[in-house]
Amino acid sequence: MSQSEIAEPRSAFTTAAPAFGLDEIERMVRERYGIAAHASMLTSERDLTVRLDAEDGARFVLKIANAAEDPGVSEFQNRALEHLARAVPDVPASRLVPTLDGAPEFFAPRDGEHHFTRLLTWLPGRPLFGAPRTPAQMRGLGTALGRLAKGLSDFTHPAAEHEIVWDIRRSPGLLQHTRHVADPALSARVARIFETFRDEIAPREDALRMQVVHNDFNPFNLLVDEVDTDRLTGILDFGDLVRTPAIYDLAIASAYQVADEGHPFEPVAALVSAYHAVHPVPEAELDLLPQLVGVRQAMTITIGEWRASRYPENAPYILRNHAKARSAMARCEAVPTEEAREMLRRACGV
Numbered sequence: 001m002s003q004s005e006i007a008e009p010r011s012a013f014t015t016a017a018p019a020f021g022l023d024e025i026e027r028m029v030r031e032r033y034g035i036a037a038h039a040s041m042l043t044s045e046r047d048l049t050v051r052l053d054a055e056d057g058a059r060f061v062l063k064i065a066n067a068a069e070d071p072g073v074s075e076f077q078n079r080a081l082e083h084l085a086r087a088v089p090d091v092p093a094s095r096l097v098p099t100l101d102g103a104p105e106f107f108a109p110r111d112g113e114h115h116f117t118r119l120l121t122w123l124p125g126r127p128l129f130g131a132p133r134t135p136a137q138m139r140g141l142g143t144a145l146g147r148l149a150k151g152l153s154d155f156t157h158p159a160a161e162h163e164i165v166w167d168i169r170r171s172p173g174l175l176q177h178t179r180h181v182a183d184p185a186l187s188a189r190v191a192r193i194f195e196t197f198r199d200e201i202a203p204r205e206d207a208l209r210m211q212v213v214h215n216d217f218n219p220f221n222l223l224v225d226e227v228d229t230d231r232l233t234g235i236l237d238f239g240d241l242v243r244t245p246a247i248y249d250l251a252i253a254s255a256y257q258v259a260d261e262g263h264p265f266e267p268v269a270a271l272v273s274a275y276h277a278v279h280p281v282p283e284a285e286l287d288l289l290p291q292l293v294g295v296r297q298a299m300t301i302t303i304g305e306w307r308a309s310r311y312p313e314n315a316p317y318i319l320r321n322h323a324k325a326r327s328a329m330a331r332c333e334a335v336p337t338e339e340a341r342e343m344l345r346r347a348c349g350v
Contacts, residue, residue: 017314018048018064018115020108025050029062032099032106033119043317045307047239048115051122059122060097063239067113074116076159077238078104080152080212081120088151091144092223093235094120123234125223137230138257138267142274144232145217145253149246150279152212160212160243165303167215167240168248169205171295172198180306186326189333190298197295201288205245208285213249215240218256220320247285250275251292255300256321258293258328265332265340268293269347276348283350290340294332300325 020028022039029035029052037052037060048064065074082104084093096104097119107114131137163170175194181187216237223234253275254268272289275281304322308315332340 017044017046017066018108018110018113020048020064020110022050025062028108028117029119033097034100035060043314045239045314045318052119061094061120061122063118063120064108065116067110067115069116070159070162071107071116072159073162074105074118076157076162077241078118079157080155080238080241083155084148084151087155088147091148091151091235092123092233093148093238094123096120123223123236125233126226126229127220128222128224128229128232129219131219131224131229133257133259133267134230135267135270137224138270139274140230140232141217141222141253141257142271142276143278144235145214145250145271146275146278148214148235149211149249149275152214153246153279155212157212162242164215164240164242166299167242167244168197168251168292168295168299169202169244171299172202174299174302174306177302177306180309181302182305186301189329190302193294193298194302196291201291201295204288208245208247209282210243211246212241212243213246214238215242215244215249215252217249217253218321245285246279247281247288248292250281251289252296254289255293255296255325255328258332260327260331263343264328264335265290265343269343272344273347273349276350281348283345286344286348286350287341289344290332290335290337294329297325297329297332301329 025039026037029037035054037054040051042049042051046066050062052060052062054060078096081093081096084091085095098104099106105116105118108117171194175191178187178191181190221236222232223236225231225233250272254271257267257271258264259267300321304319308318311318
């Protein structure tokens with residue numbers, strides 16, 4: 001372990017996920033919620049996520065936060081879910097299930113630590129990842145993200161400005177971790193992307209619209225109907241929620257929809273135009289999108305290889321988006337920035 005890693009401050013990204021046994025979780029759920037259920041583990045990056053199948057047929061998700069996660073940040077996420085349920089109830093996000101005492105959350109003790117814990121409703125559907133991509137699906141995703149962003153646009157919380165490594169604003173801080181990218185040429189490319197962001201985009205952030213955003217609209221966090229895969233049925237994982245420029249949220253969603261064939265930005269244009277129709281994007285921000293898409297792809301590669309080196313046992317989950325990000329970044333780099341900008345302007349009618 002290098003000296004820089006030894007000196008790294010404690011955070012949910014450098015602290016192992018909580019360790020609770022399934023029997024212990026089932027007992028906890030029975031005592032706290034009065035629900036008799038069978039527990040099974042789900043994959044998660046830094047928290048413990050558990051599927052619960054109740055005896056009456058209902059399903060839930062229990063999320064036990066990393067001990068290093070600031071409880072204020074977890075509370076911020078819960079308050080955002082409650083706000084969305086009131087502001088945009090038709091957006092398919094999970095709902096909090098109160099404890100028998102009526103509380104939206106509780107703290108689960110383990111080895112001297114106290115883990116922020118919440119129970120969420122189960123959302124139906126299959127992961128968007130692997131589903132065939134269509135223009136209608138892209139428009140549906142753009143509309144849903146636009147409605148989600150609009151619903152969060154007036155939401156505030158004291159912890160909204162917390163620092164999270166997945167916030168594009170923090171991407172220059174990843175320069176120290178590009179050394180974990182095994183391919184030297186790829187490491188140099190992602191470093192250049194972070195440097196360009198630092199030098200050209202970050203100085204302009206004061207002019208960008210700021211709000212709380214989902215910050216992780218990726219295909220593993222989205223559910224679609226089992227039969228009609230153009231229809232979105234669920235938006236999962238609000239764990240990366242943060243206040244940041246709204247255009248960064250749109251860039252994240254766009255980065256995962258770059259086409260494997262044809263023009264890389266064609267599906268992105270469909271998504272962005274639908275988002276714009278719901279939550280309008282100023283032209284100056286729209287023009288940043290092609291570069292921001294590259295920043296997110298570089299982040300996916302860098303954070304993935306960094307964290308996989310720390311937690312090799314969880315590497316398959318951590319690196320699930322790595323190959324796609326690498327190929328998409330190469331395809332986007334082959335498109336002149338002005339060409340991509342013009343394509344997005346035309347799609348949005350600006």
